[in-house]
Amino acid sequence: MTETRSHAGARLFGDHFLLSLDADERALVERLRALCRESIGPQAAEVARADVFAWDTFRLLAREGIVGTAFPKAFGGSDARQALRIRIIEELGRVCSTSASLITGTDLSSRAIVAGASETLQRELLPDLCSGELQxxxxxxxxxxxxxxxxxxxxxxxxxxxxxxxxxxxxxxxxxxxxxxxxxxxxxxxxxxxxxxxxxxxxxxxxxxxxxxxxxxxxxxxxxxxxxxxxxxxxxxxxxxxEGFSLAQDALLRARIGHAAMALGRAIGAVEIATTYACDRQSFGKPLGSHQGVQWMLADMVTRIEASRALLALTADKYDRGDADVATFASMAKLQATDLCMQVVTDALQLTGGRGYLQDFPLERFFRDAKLNQIGEGASEVHKTVIGRDLVRRAREAERNPCLRDGSLVDY
Ligand SMILES: Cc1cc2nc3c(=O)[nH]c(=O)nc-3n(C[C@H](O)[C@H](O)[C@H](O)COP(=O)(O)OP(=O)(O)OC[C@H]3O[C@@H](n4cnc5c(N)ncnc54)[C@H](O)[C@@H]3O)c2cc1C
Known part of the structure; x- marks a missing residue:
């Protein structure tokens, strides 16, 4: 007999990152979790079936102040730290890419207005962009x-x-x-x-x-x-x-951090689903999850996801502090999280066998959605170029490894 597990309560992935949030920020995440459990998660498949703009979800997220996290307080927003925004986007990505992209997309599309519009234009537009009246x-x-x-x-x-x-x-x-x-x-x-x-x-x-x-x-x-x-x-x-290009880069920087969070949320969701299946499914006389090969696959997924979450949390802190190297870290976080998500979703689908391939099963949607994170806001290869170029530039100035003799390495 299959045991039914709870939808609320302790998560498979720990809440360690919530410890860096203050009480108000944690309360917002808790409220969002309830929404994800009650409506956003259960309705995600339906929302994704039609390729029309998800107005109901957008308005819900605006009413709940989630859209407003991207806007200054003076215009009705909460100007949330990236440390909070990555938690919000990860929660949404865990169940519904559409909802997560409504938040990253708001940042992308409104950031240049927040950062570059005249005061008059800001007063005219930002309150309505923040409430979801305008887009x-x-x-x-x-x-x-x-x-x-x-x-x-x-x-x-x-x-x-x-x-x-x-x-x-x-x-x-x-x-x-x-x-x-x-x-x-x-x-x-x-x-x-x-x-x-x-x-x-x-x-x-x-x-x-x-x-x-x-x-x-x-x-x-x-x-x-x-x-x-x-x-x-x-x-x-x-x-x-x-300043047109730097305004675009500023918007893309925030959106890249958002893409990384969405990808990690989806990867977390995929592992949750695959693990549940591994517990429910019997194979060769024992639960699927008792086979060592399956446990190793799951272990790789969970370990790499937690490492990526740590890199992303570091990147968000860098953003919130205004560190000069945040763009390179955002490239690393996005590259790592989005490539990992594609791999994790692929492996999770493999672990759930034929069911994973069904439209009725969420992993089919996760699989299709995962691909875009590797392409949008800079393809993975472009981020590798950014990271590599920065490394080589810094290597010319950086402290030399003490194992090396003085002089050019060509002279060894
Ligand atoms: C669903 C969706 C939504 C989008 N939303 C928006 C939006 O709202 N606003 C907006 O402005 N844009 C948007 N985009 C565009 C998106 O940002 C671009 O698709 C992305 O930047 C890649 O550009 P491209 O598609 O022209 O690929 P190309 O530039 O043609 O690149 C193709 C591929 O070549 C490889 N490549 C490229 N350059 C290099 C290199 N230097 N070294 C090695 N490999 C390389 C990469 O693998 C890349 O994926 C969206 C795209 C999609 C698909």
């Missing part, structure tokens, strides 16, 4: 510029009143529902001058394509944008001219 989308990627985003071709031509935008953007999350688009382009007459502007959905000359079908991450549809002579007032520029 923004982040339009950086282009048909000819993805990983190599400095190759973007969208231009901004200066006029007496502002700019005229021409160009195309691709893979834009929330394009179908956003009220505002954060658009990064380059000055028409000065290609090295990157400029970010905020474009209204209703702006004449802006066309939004129909939703583009994809493998997973349902509930957060994507589409393409075409800008043909779109006039933008100077008051809608974000930051100064020349």
């Amino acid at each position: 923004a989308a982040f339009a950086l990627t282009e048909p000819g510029a993805g990983s190599d985003v400095r190759g973007l071709q969208t231009t901004l031509r200066r006029t007496d009143t502002g700019y005229v935008v021409d160009g195309r953007k691709k893979f834009i999350t929330r394009a179908g529902t956003a009220d505002w688009f954060v658009v990064v382009g380059r000055a028409h007459d000065e290609p090295s001058n990157f400029i970010a502007v905020l474009v209204s959905r209703d702006a004449p000359g802006l066309q939004v394509s129909p939703t583009v079908g994809k493998l997973g991450w349902f509930g957060v549809p994507i589409a393409s944008l075409r800008f043909e002579g779109v006039a933008v007032p100077a008051s809608h520029r974000l930051g100064a001219e020349g």
Whole structure:
């Protein structure tokens, strides 16, 4: 007879990281856990079945103050530390990638407004973006510029009143529902001058394509944008001219930390599911989980997940302290967490056999969703390049290993 286990109570993965949160932050995580148990988790499969924007979940997360964690207190948010945000996103990722990406996507799309909009524009938009009344989308990627985003071709031509935008953007999350688009382009007459502007959905000359079908991450549809002579007032520029790229990098940094947290949450969920199956399933006369080969697989998963969580927690602390090397750590955390998640979800699906392959079983969804974390906000290979380049640069200045003789190693 199969024993039914509790849905609440002690977790398979420890709560050690919650100890670094204060009482209010822990209370928010507990409230979110209850929501995940009661509605977000049980409804995740249904939300993912339709590729329409998950308004109900978004509004729920806005009402509960989860969306607001990305916004300053002055505009109704709670300006949460990354130490808390990674816990929130991990909780959501454990059950529902759609919900987790609603939070990372809010950061991505609103961050340049928080960091670069004029006070007037902030007062006009941020309270409604924070409450979920309004939505923004982040339009950086282009048909000819993805990983190599400095190759973007969208231009901004200066006029007496502002700019005229021409160009195309691709893979834009929330394009179908956003009220505002954060658009990064380059000055028409000065290609090295990157400029970010905020474009209204209703702006004449802006066309939004129909939703583009994809493998997973349902509930957060994507589409393409075409800008043909779109006039933008100077008051809608974000930051100064020349700051467009750094504003985009600032948004991507937070989103990368979010991707890592979402991937680890999903990996945790996959291990929970695989372990439950290993306890329930009999194979060759004993529980599946009693076979040493299965235990070793699970041991590898859980050990590497905990190591990745520690790296991510360190990265979040670095962000909250404003450490100069946070971008490299965010690349390491994202690379490690997202590649690990793909591996863990694949192994968990293998451990659950034919059931893992069924649409009715959550791992099929986890498997499809895992892939995007390795591609979005910088593909794994791009992060390896960032990390390796930084290492080689620092090696020239770093303390030499004391086992070495003086002089060039070429002279050994
Ligand atoms: C579902 C989804 C949602 C998205 N949402 C948004 C959004 O809201 N806003 C936005 O602006 N963009 C968005 N994107 C775009 C996303 O950020 C890009 O897809 C991503 O940056 C990769 O760019 P690319 O697809 O053009 O791949 P390419 O640049 O064509 O790269 C293809 C592959 O080549 C490899 N590669 C690339 N460069 C190197 C290198 N230097 N060394 C080694 N290997 C390399 C990598 O494996 C990479 O995956 C979204 C994409 C998807 C699929």
